[in-house]
Each structure stands twice: as structure tokens, then as C-alpha cells.
Amino acid sequence: MDKPTMLTYIYSEQAKMLSILDQYPLNIDKALNKIPKDVNKILVLATGSSYNAALSSKYYFEKITNIQMEIQEPYNYSHYEKIDKHIDAVIGISQSGQSTATIEALKKVKQDHPVFSIGVTSLPKTEISEETDTILDILIGREHVGYVTLGFTATVLNMMLLAIRIAAVNHVITSEQELHEIQDLKKLALNIDNVINKTESFIKQHIDSLTKATQFTSIAYGPSVGTCSEMATKFSEVVRVPSQGFELEAFMHGPYLEVNKDHYIFFIETNSQKSIYEKELSLKTYEKKYVSNLYTINFREETSEDEKQLDLINIEDEYKVPFISSTVFQLLAWYISKSKGIDLSKLIFTDFSTAVHNKTVPQKYV
Template sequence: MTVNLMHQYILEEKEVLLHLLENRKKIVGSVIPSVNNEVRNVYIIGSGTSYHAALAAKPLIEEVTNWEVHPTYPTHFMQEKISDSKNNLVLGISQGGSSLSTINGIKRAQKMNIPTVGISEYKDSNLADISDYYLPIEVGDQEKAGAKTKGYVASILTLMLFSLEFSEYNQLLSDEKYNNYLARMKKTFEKLDEIVDASEEWVYHIKDDLTNAREIMVIGYGSHYATVLEGALKLLETVRVPVIGYEMEEYMHGVYNCVSEDSNFIFLASQHENRERLLALEEFLSKVTNHCYLIGSEKTNASPKDLIISRDEDSIFSVFEYIIPLQLLSAVLANEKGIDPAVSKFQNFHQLMKSKS
């Protein structure tokens, strides 16, 4: 089995996450004393994968701190009405550190005397240089594929660890709770090899059905809306057909009218109060199209099109699990179509659009 560079990076995710967890004090600790303990509003600005990472990290951050977290597209941040208060903090994420919209958002915050933290894989990037403080996204060997995978999970965990260390430093968490979060993380990461194996088997079973798909929809809910958006982005970046991610309720508001026998759906059925409604939606759509696939923790009468990845998923940290099958599906389908996901279809796009420095 020949795998591309993107596939190789996915296989490195467990190692990357365990490294970040073990070295958290060294990686994020130097910035913590500089963060005002009166901060209440945290704006996390970034585009694409960086924005999705912020959405995925938000539940944990708000649970362990006294912050209200606002994941925001940089262009939206430029229009936000924000007070120049010491209670605000802006985190800008760009794995390459060259996103001009994120850099412009950092500049706006600084004009308002709001402290800024640049989060990037590259210490010598423009984002790192301009920000007041810098946090690295440590992914081991640099991620050279355009469609980011280990960078996504590393971005989520860096944000989570930043908030945990802040709360531990400012005594917002007891030692018992702090250590419990770390143990839950480690337990999740230790299971990732099993999830990769199960996901690869599932992907190779369904790949022929999806290789020539003309469009795909990904549907989920709760914290996995971030996974829905990131999974859809990975698929469209690599397979290069229209892929749309929907929050379950939003899909039910009119979008179902476009379903046909050629439609392809991937459902994320994580443990959640809305799980039964999503299964009902899958059952309904399965009567229209034969191309329905499900990723979940359990399911009665599961079919070969379903992937059961974990029976004891963590409500917060399962974001590190559910993204893996979508990443692998993207890498394998790209291979099947003869597409190298490490090479952009239009290599001069950002230069022409002036979207990166």
C-alpha cells in the first residue's frame, strides 16, 4: 500500500499529541505569566483549519477558565465592536504564520492596546514577529502538505494546554481537576492507533463508492461541528469536488430539498443528546440515496458503511478521534484520483490574491 505525504502525517498525530502533552510547561508556560488574570474575553482569530481548531478547543477553554471565547474569522474580527479593555486578549493562529488577514487582525488589536499572542509553526514568521507573544505549534518535522492534518490537532491541543496552564497558574483549578484533564487527554491519545487502524479499514472498504462522487455533505452537531467543517475542508482540498459541512439542525432547514440518489453523506454520530435525531435523519436520507456513511461510537444494526471508532469516547477530547477517519478518507481518495494533496492546484493563487505574506 503506497501512502502519500498527507497520510504519513496523519499517522504521526498520536506522537505529536503525546509530545505536546508531556512538554506542555516548556511549550506554553513562558507566556502564561504575561497574561492578565483579569482577562474575560478571548478572541481566537484564524481562517480555515485554524478557525476550526479554535471552535474545537472552545468547550474545554471555557470549562477550565473564566473566559468567554470568541472563535472569529479575521475579516469578521476587523468589523467587531470591541472595547480596548485590559479584559480582552487576542490569539491569532496561522500554521504558516503568513496569513495576511490574521496579521491584520493582530495589528488592529494592538492599535486598541489589546495584548496579542501569535500561534504558528514558525518562530521566524511574520505573525510571530508582529505579535506581543508567541506560542509554537510543535508538529515534529515541518508539515509540508497543503492540507493540514497534524497541524490541526496540534493547534487544538496547544489552545487547550494554554488554557489549562493559565488556570493552573492562577489557581482556577484544583490539582485534582487539573490532573484529571491531563489523564483524560492521555487516555484519548493512547487510543489513536486503534482508531487509525479501524479508520483505514473503513476507508479502503468505501473508497470505490466515493472516488467518483460529484459532491459530498458532512453532517454533525455539538463540538463536532468543528470536525464537520474541518473534515469537509480536508475533502474538498484533496478530492477537489464540492464538499459542504452542515450542523445537523441547519441541514434540516431546507437543505434536504437538494438530496438525490447521487447524493453522498457522512454523518458524525458522537455521543450527544441529538444523536437519535441524527440517526433518524440518516434513516430518512438512506431511503433516497444508497451513499450514506456514518462515524460513531456505537450503532444498532451497523452496516459495513459505518465506522464504530470508540465505545467510551470523551465528550471533550473526542475531537481528536473523529477527525482521523475524515483525514484518512481525504488522503486515500486523493491517491485514488492521482492527486498529490501536498501540491496546490493553483500554486500562484495566494500571490495573485495577496492573501499571504
């Protein structure tokens, strides 16, 4: 069997997500074993793509559970933050299960303010399991490529499923509503291959221009801000040019001043409140006067003749968009890096983890 690539894992997303959904709620119930009934605030500790996955699921989680979710970078949390005594539970996310900062932050919480804890990982028998009460296995096994894609999407989905189950067990939603949410996510999962096909056609049309880019920016609002954060991470990892992701309003306060004719900007459009969508449109219209390479990733019903707009599927609930929206940027990152001649199978900075101790053990990737 050939060595897997980043694209191999992207292509496996639909089948894997459907498999995860088929194992609901048994897999989630294992993670929720003995969780307190009166949880009002959850702390999430995560860094890198795990942080972006938490951010991508945050607003859906809060909306369906009525539980506040606070997301913190674990290294800064361990060394500078005061522990909030109102935290009722903590979730540590580490796909490898070996992120040093996340494990150390979990230890700090356990020592100072013991609360119920869940480790979210693809490798349940790793070090993170020693610092948490239960483990939520995201059910994808080891992702042998360092530039995670499948694991990111699976983490977002599992966090959403965790929210649904908490809401159902606590009677915040009815069993009928629980079933509706699961069916909705299944419909989205069944569209992942469709999203991949449309995105690949779009990339083929624009790849020559995208390859020339020296700077990328993505802009979104609400739940899709997590997608922008992951876009910035993935593009930095594999396209290796300056890449940023901004919340809509934040872009208007300073970052807009760096825009130039060579800038490449992606807008993510979803079914938000009318006032938010209109604000996004006003910014996009303004930037079009100065940026030729402005692209729209559209998850609304309205389509456009603009060749730089990628019309995907209409997702009525904007809170669910992050489940599949990052797949678009995973594909963009892969194909742009290939077009630039970057061989992702040739590992760089292989001594990094040993030098800076960001993992409990050096990671082995293909």
C-alpha cells in the same frame, strides 16, 4: 529520505501528540507569561484550517475555563467588525505564522484596544511573533505539505492544553483535575494509531463507492461541528468535489432540500445529551430513505452491524472528540483523492499567493 506526503504527516500524529503532551505545562506556560488574571472573554482570529481548529476546541475551552471564546475570520474582522471593548485577550492562529489577514487583524486590535495577545503557530520566528506578546509553539515544525493534517490536530490539542492551564492557574480546576484532563488526552493520543487502522480498513471496504461521489456532506452537533468544517476544507482541497459541513439543526433549515440519491453523507455521533442524539438519529433515519451512501462515524459505546458505520472508540467526554475525529476525514480525503487519480505532489495554482497576497511570502510545499 523520500519527500513527505499528507499521509506521512497523518501517520506521525500519535507520536507528535504524545510528545506535545510530554512538554506540558512548560510550553504552555511560556505562552501564558504575563496574561492578566481576570480574563473573561477571548477573541480568536483565524482562517481556513486554523479557524476550524479553533472551532473544534471552542466548547472544551469555554467549559473548562469559564471564559467566553469569540472566533472571527480576520479579514472580515479587520474591514467590517467593531472591536468589542470587553475583550481581555486575543489569540491569533496561523500555522505558517504568515497569514496576512490574521496579522493585519492583530495589528488592528493592538492599535484600537491593546490587550494581551498570543500567536499560535508552528513557526515561532515568523511575522506573527511581531504582533503578539507571546507565542504558543505547537511543536511540530514546518509541515512541508500544503494540505495540513498534523498541524491541524496539533493546534486543536494545544488550544485544549492552553485551556487546561488557564483553568488551573486561575484555580477554576484543582491540580488533581488538571492531571486527570492531561491523562485523558494522553489516552486519546495513544488511540490515534488505532483510529487510523480502523479507518483505513473501513476505507478499503468502501473506496470504490466513495471514489464515485460527486458531492460530500458531513453533519454533527456541538463540539464536533469544527470537525465538519475541517472535513469540508480538506475534501475541497484534495478530493476537489463540492463538500460541506453542517451543524445538525442548520442542515434541517434548507440544505436538506439538495439531498439526492447520488449524495454522500457522513454523520458524526458522540456522547451528547439524549435529546440531541435522538434528534440526530431522527434525521439520519429520514435521510436513509433517500440516500444510499450514508455513513456514520461513531464515537459512542453502542456499535452497529451496519457496514456503513465506522465504530471507533467510546469517548465519554464529547468535548474531547475533536482532538482525534478529524484524523478520520484526513484519511478519507487522502485515499479518495488517490483513488480518483489526483497526484497531490503536483502543485496547482502555484502563483495564487503572489496574486492575492493571502500570505506574507509565497509558501513552498512539496
